[in-house]
Amino acid sequence: MFGTTRYIAWAMQFYGKVPYDLASSGTPLVTWAELGLPTPDIDDPRAYQALKDACARYNDVSPAEVTPAFGTTQAFFLAYAATLSPGDEVLVEHPGYEPLTRAAEGLGATVRTFERRAEEGFRVLPERVAAAIGPRTRAIVVTSLHNPTGVRVADETIRELAAIAEARGAYVIVNEVYAGFDDLPEDGVFRRSARKLDKNVIAVASLTKCYGLGMYRLGWLLGPEEIALRADAAAVATLGHMPLAHASYGAALFGEIGRLAKRAKVLLAGKREIASRWATSLPNAHWSAPESGLFGLVTLPGRGELLPRIEAHARETGVLVGAGTFFGAPESFRLAWATCDAARFEEGLRLLEPLVSRRA
Ligand SMILES: Cc1ncc(COP(=O)(O)O)c(C=O)c1O
Incomplete structure (x- = not known):
C-alpha cells in the first residue's frame, strides 16, 4: 500500500503561496502562449x-x-x-x-x-x-x-x-x-x-x-x-x-529545449553565488555548496527540529524555505533560488536571518 508522502502534502500547502518563495525547486513555468508555437x-x-x-x-x-x-x-x-x-x-x-x-x-x-x-x-x-x-x-x-x-x-x-x-x-x-x-x-x-x-x-x-x-x-x-x-x-x-x-x-x-535552456540560464544567473555567500557567512551553519542547480541545503547543527519555526517564519515574514525534516534532515532547510529575481532573493535572505539566528 502507498503511504502518504508528507513532503508533497506540505509543499502543496505552502509552495508558491508566499511572497518570498525560497523553497520551490523548478524554473518558473512557461506557458504554451509564451512559447508561440502552433497547436500540434x-x-x-x-x-x-x-x-x-x-x-x-x-x-x-x-x-x-x-x-x-x-x-x-x-x-x-x-x-x-x-x-x-x-x-x-x-x-x-x-x-x-x-x-x-x-x-x-x-x-x-x-x-x-x-x-x-x-x-x-x-x-x-x-x-x-x-x-x-x-x-x-x-x-x-x-x-x-x-x-x-x-x-x-x-x-x-x-x-x-x-x-x-x-x-x-x-x-x-x-x-x-x-x-x-x-x-x-x-x-x-x-x-x-x-x-x-x-x-x-x-x-x-x-x-x-x-x-x-x-x-x-x-x-x-x-x-x-x-x-x-x-x-x-x-x-x-x-x-x-x-x-x-x-x-x-x-x-x-x-x-524548444535550446531556447528554454537559455531562458533558464538567464533566470538563474548569479543567484547560486548569492546563496552561497549568504549561507557561508552564517555562524555555526553548514552549507552543502552545490556547484550548479537551483538549491542547496543549510544545516544548523544543534538547533533541533526546524519545521515549526520555518512555518511560523513563513507566516510572519512571507519567506518560505523547504523544511529539511521532509528529507530526513530536521535541523536543515533547503534554500532555493529559482522563483525570485536576484533583488527579491536577497531581500528574502535578509528577512530569513531571524530564523537562522534564533535559538531553539
Ligand atoms: C528528486 C526528484 N525527483 C522527482 C521529482 C518530481 O519530478 P516530476 O515533476 O518530473 O515528476 C522531484 C521534484 O521535486 C524531485 O526532487
Missing part, C-alpha cells in the same frame, strides 16, 4: 513514436532504451516496477526525496538507506553502499544533483555503484531530474545522462525542473533494453497508453 495535430498516432524519438535525441541514446513517462515521478515508479518484486530490497540515499521511498514501499519492496553526510560534502561513498547491500537488493538509488543538497554524484562514483550492483545482478537508478542544470544545453541535446555510464544504470528524468515545463509532465526512463521493455509493460498495465495529445505536445516541446 493531436490526432496523429505517429506522435507516440515521435515523443519516444525526441526523448532519445535529447538524451543522446537509442529509442530502444527509452520509456516515456509522466514526469520523473512516474519514471522512477516504472524503474521500480521494472526491477522490484514484493519482498525485494532497494537501497536509497538519506537524506532523500521522500517519494523515492514511498513508491518502492507501495510496490512491496523493503527500503534500506545509506547516508550522504554533511561532513563528507554529501558525497556518495561506494564502500558505504557496498556494506549496506544485501542478497535481495535489486536497486541502488541516488539523485544527482542530490535533492535536497544539490550535490552532484561523480560519474566515477556511479560506475563504482554499478559494479557493486552488477555483482548482485542489481541495477543503479539515477534520478537526474536536476542534472540538466550542470550543462543547460543550448543545442537541445543533454549529453551527460548517467545511462551512458554502465550497462546496468537506469536514468530517470523529465523536462519539469530545468525548462519551466513542470505542468507538461514530460518524463522518461532510460535503461538497458530489457528494462525499457519491462517499464513499457508496467506502463501498459497501469495506464493503457498515454493520451495522444500529451505525446503530440511533448514531441513539439522537445524542439
Whole structure:
C-alpha cells in the first residue's frame, strides 16, 4: 500500500503561496502562449513514436532504451516496477526525496538507506553502499544533483555503484531530474545522462525542473533494453497508453529545449553565488555548496527540529524555505533560488536571518 508522502502534502500547502518563495525547486513555468508555437495535430498516432524519438535525441541514446513517462515521478515508479518484486530490497540515499521511498514501499519492496553526510560534502561513498547491500537488493538509488543538497554524484562514483550492483545482478537508478542544470544545453541535446555510464544504470528524468515545463509532465526512463521493455509493460498495465495529445505536445516541446535552456540560464544567473555567500557567512551553519542547480541545503547543527519555526517564519515574514525534516534532515532547510529575481532573493535572505539566528 502507498503511504502518504508528507513532503508533497506540505509543499502543496505552502509552495508558491508566499511572497518570498525560497523553497520551490523548478524554473518558473512557461506557458504554451509564451512559447508561440502552433497547436500540434493531436490526432496523429505517429506522435507516440515521435515523443519516444525526441526523448532519445535529447538524451543522446537509442529509442530502444527509452520509456516515456509522466514526469520523473512516474519514471522512477516504472524503474521500480521494472526491477522490484514484493519482498525485494532497494537501497536509497538519506537524506532523500521522500517519494523515492514511498513508491518502492507501495510496490512491496523493503527500503534500506545509506547516508550522504554533511561532513563528507554529501558525497556518495561506494564502500558505504557496498556494506549496506544485501542478497535481495535489486536497486541502488541516488539523485544527482542530490535533492535536497544539490550535490552532484561523480560519474566515477556511479560506475563504482554499478559494479557493486552488477555483482548482485542489481541495477543503479539515477534520478537526474536536476542534472540538466550542470550543462543547460543550448543545442537541445543533454549529453551527460548517467545511462551512458554502465550497462546496468537506469536514468530517470523529465523536462519539469530545468525548462519551466513542470505542468507538461514530460518524463522518461532510460535503461538497458530489457528494462525499457519491462517499464513499457508496467506502463501498459497501469495506464493503457498515454493520451495522444500529451505525446503530440511533448514531441513539439522537445524542439524548444535550446531556447528554454537559455531562458533558464538567464533566470538563474548569479543567484547560486548569492546563496552561497549568504549561507557561508552564517555562524555555526553548514552549507552543502552545490556547484550548479537551483538549491542547496543549510544545516544548523544543534538547533533541533526546524519545521515549526520555518512555518511560523513563513507566516510572519512571507519567506518560505523547504523544511529539511521532509528529507530526513530536521535541523536543515533547503534554500532555493529559482522563483525570485536576484533583488527579491536577497531581500528574502535578509528577512530569513531571524530564523537562522534564533535559538531553539
Ligand atoms: C528528486 C526528484 N525527483 C522527482 C521529482 C518530481 O519530478 P516530476 O515533476 O518530473 O515528476 C522531484 C521534484 O521535486 C524531485 O526532487
